[in-house]
Amino acid sequence: MRSDGSALSPSRWWRSAGFAWAGVRHVYRTQANFRIEVWAGVLALGLALGLGVPLSPILLACGLVLSVELLNTALEAVVDLASPEWHPLAKVAKDAAAGAVLVASLGALGVGLAVLGPPLLRLLTG
Structure with missing residues (x-):
């Protein structure tokens, strides 16, 4: 349902x-970090498949990082539009959004280490 109470048609969806x-x-085309995060996620998912570990925590972590990166890019575009000249509050907004990506990425790294680390260690140490 839309906010006006009507249903969203399939064509509109x-x-x-x-x-x-x-x-x-x-x-993806314009942000190098997004491309790196996409391919890091593909690598992590490939490792998870190869090691036979659950995919869901890896998928959730990847989705979170990529979503936050998309929001970061959107926020940067809006800040640049609203404040083409340097402004301390624009810097705070951009730095905080980049910080959100960093926090999400570190969380995803922790998930990757927790899920992929033990089976990789077993594989490497025989």
């Missing part, structure tokens, strides 16, 4: 999804 996917594609 697909149109909205297309706009969202355009945003993801733009961020």
Whole structure:
């Protein structure tokens, strides 16, 4: 249901999804960190599949990091639009958003170490 109480038609949903996917594609093309995070996630998921460990914690951690990176990019664009000149509050907003990505990434690293570490260690030490 939409906020006005009417249902969202499938065609409108697909149109909205297309706009969202355009945003993801733009961020992938323009943000090196997003590309690194995507490929780190692919690597982690490949390791999880190869080691036979649960995928769900890895998928959740990857989704969180990528979502926060998308929000960081959106916030940076809005701040640049609203404050083209340097401003201390613009710096705070951008730094805090980047900090959110850092915190999410460190959390994902912890999940990866907890889930993938023990089976990798067993594999490497025989």
